[in-house]
Structures are given as C-alpha cells and as structure tokens.
Amino acid sequence: AQTVTQSQPEMSVQEAETVTLSCTYDTSESDYYLFWYKQPPSRQMILVIRQEAYKQQNATENRFSVNFQKAAKSFSLKISDSQLGDAAMYFCAYRSAVNTGNQFYFGTGTSLTVIP
C-alpha cells in the first residue's frame, strides 16, 4: 500500500519569507499524482497544487511551487512571500494513475503558522 509521510508536524514562517514543507512517499507504481492540500480552520480541503509523476517539470501556482524528486520519492512544497492567510494545515497526498480505485492517500499534515 502507498504511504505518505510528513515529518514536520509544525512549521512557522515570518510574513513575506519563504518556507518549505517536506513530504516523502512510498509506492511501487510508476504513474501517479501528487498533491498539496490546505486545510484552514474552516476545515475545507483546498487544492493548492498538483504534480503528475510523468512530468519532469515542477508544478508552480503563483507563490506555491514544488520540488518533485521522483527517484527519491520526495515532494516538497515551497511557499514564497508568505501571507497571514497561508496559515493552515497542509496535507501531502498521493493518488494512483493506474489503479481504478483512485482514492487519496494522505500524510498526517504540517501545521503552518505565519508570524506577522
């Protein structure tokens, strides 16, 4: 079974600074998708960014970018110019591209605090 590990339960960053959240995963599949989700206090799950494993280029969405290292099975999220609204729980997630039961496998999350 696929496992997703987030080794940083809590992180903090100064407003306007950059922070990197770590994620590693374990899979025997070669084709899959990786995601970062944000969960603010409202508990709504908000998609931040998505990466297809077959793409070598790292995904970028405005201030959010990833460092995808397929061989190392590493998928970190970089948040640049951090804003107060970025404070939330961040979950890394894996989803198979070949398995028809394409449920998510989530990590345990990293709680990000943004310091004004």
Next chain:
Amino acid sequence: DSGVTQTPKHLITATGQRVTLRCSPRSGDLSVYWYQQSLDQGLQFLIQYYNGEERAKGNILERFSAQQFPDLHSELNLSSLELGDSALYFCASSVGTGGYYEQYFGPGTRLTVT
C-alpha cells in the same frame, strides 16, 4: 464552493446510536468518495462508489456502510457508534474513477459521539 454538499454540518449523538451522513456530488460527477478525518490526523479513505456501484474499499469498519442512489447522492451510515468515531467525515466527488480526474471535496460533517 466546490459544488459538493454535505448534510448535516454538525451532528452530536450518543454512543450506541446510528447516524446517516448525506452527500450530494457536483452536477455531472458519477464517483463519490468518503473519507474520515480524526482529530489532528490526515484523511483516511473509507469507500468509493461509482454510478451506484461500490468501486473501492479502504479501512471501513463493519459498523459503517454506504450506498449511492440513482440520483447519485450518497449516504454513509454509521451504527453502534463509539467515542472513537468522533471525527470529520468528508465526501468528495469526481467525474470518473481514473486517477486523472480531479476530486472535489465537500465541507465535511463533524460528528461528535458523547
């Protein structure tokens, strides 16, 4: 707003009781997923339905069951509730079952068992 609706928003019940959580997927989405998020944990996959049929099962307890109706809404039934069942229950929907299809999450139902 993802277009996925879940009712009720909050539910408080006693141990041993039975509850039903409801999910309406986005218009056009055939697949529904249920996830459980216990306190300070990541989401755990429970079960998936596609066009009325069970497609995949995760670590769903035997006390829990689900179904998807012809109008594609889904219900998650939790019975003989225990304190440990207190959690946030999310529903997500997607157009298809392949990994390519995006899953859209509902706002969740917070269940408290006392």
